[in-house]
Amino acid sequence: MKKLSDQQLRELALAFGYDYSVLKALIIVESNQKGFSDTTGRIIIQFEPSWFKRLRSNRKTNNGNSIWQANSVGDQTAEWTAFNNAFALDPEAAMKSTSIGMMQIMGFHYSEIGFDSVGKMWDFAKESEYNQVIITLKWINAVPQLKAALKTKNWQKVAYHYNGSAYKKFGYDTKLANAYKYLIDQNNG
Numbered sequence: 001m002k003k004l005s006d007q008q009l010r011e012l013a014l015a016f017g018y019d020y021s022v023l024k025a026l027i028i029v030e031s032n033q034k035g036f037s038d039t040t041g042r043i044i045i046q047f048e049p050s051w052f053k054r055l056r057s058n059r060k061t062n063n064g065n066s067i068w069q070a071n072s073v074g075d076q077t078a079e080w081t082a083f084n085n086a087f088a089l090d091p092e093a094a095m096k097s098t099s100i101g102m103m104q105i106m107g108f109h110y111s112e113i114g115f116d117s118v119g120k121m122w123d124f125a126k127e128s129e130y131n132q133v134i135i136t137l138k139w140i141n142a143v144p145q146l147k148a149a150l151k152t153k154n155w156q157k158v159a160y161h162y163n164g165s166a167y168k169k170f171g172y173d174t175k176l177a178n179a180y181k182y183l184i185d186q187n188n189g
Contacts, residue, residue, distance in 0.1 A: 002036055004102065004129035012130070016137040021187070022150055023133070025179035026162070027102055029172065035102035035129035037076045043100055043126050044076065047083040051097035055108070056090040092118060101125045101132030105139055112142040153180065 009027075013020040027033050031044055086094035095118040096108040105113075110121040113135055125132045140146050149157035155177040159167035167173060 002128045004035065004133060008130050009133065012133050012137060016141065018137070018140075018150060019153075021180055021183040022153065023137075024183055025176050026136075026158075027133075028179040028183075029175045030104040031102045033102070035125075035132045040076060040080075042076065042080065043122075043132075044102070044104075045079050045083055046099045046104060047079050047086065047094070048097050048099065048106070049082070049086075051106070051108070052086050052090075052093055055096050056086075056093040058090065095119060095122055101135070102129045103132060103136035105132075105136050109139050109142075113138045155180075 009023060010020050013023050034044055036043055083094055083098055086097065096106070096110070099106045100122065105125075107118045107121065110118040113121060115121040115124070121135065125135055140150060143161055146158065146161035148154075149161060155173040156167075158176060159172035163170070163172045
């Protein structure tokens, strides 16, 4: 079964020592609680052209009018089109340059999470949303500042370590705080 149940999320939160509502807020903000497309069944991705440009092995090659260069946050059809175009040029760099799954973890974190290759990380994530959350929790545990920020619910630090220095531009800290507050209010109501 690919879908993550609420009970599974509660068990993972407990097993890894995190507040359930904190993890649920991350999932709400990162993927609207979906690890797979309702339309295609494929894993949810966000291909990042700026990372691909840095990570590809033949970056000095003329890119011409490559589809991957024009990608911005789009629907899954556009994301997969850009990803597949990049994958044809450099498979490993394309996988490293893409955030995947329910919690949108970048492929380049594969070794921090404990995988021998980015492809093995992708294969594991493609199996289920449960696996996608495991990957994220392992990554969070590998980043002490993020782990501490989640434990204390410091949304600005969570957003910074999870989404990078441009988090304010996209309001990630506010979105996380609001999602968390909504969940707490729901549980108390």
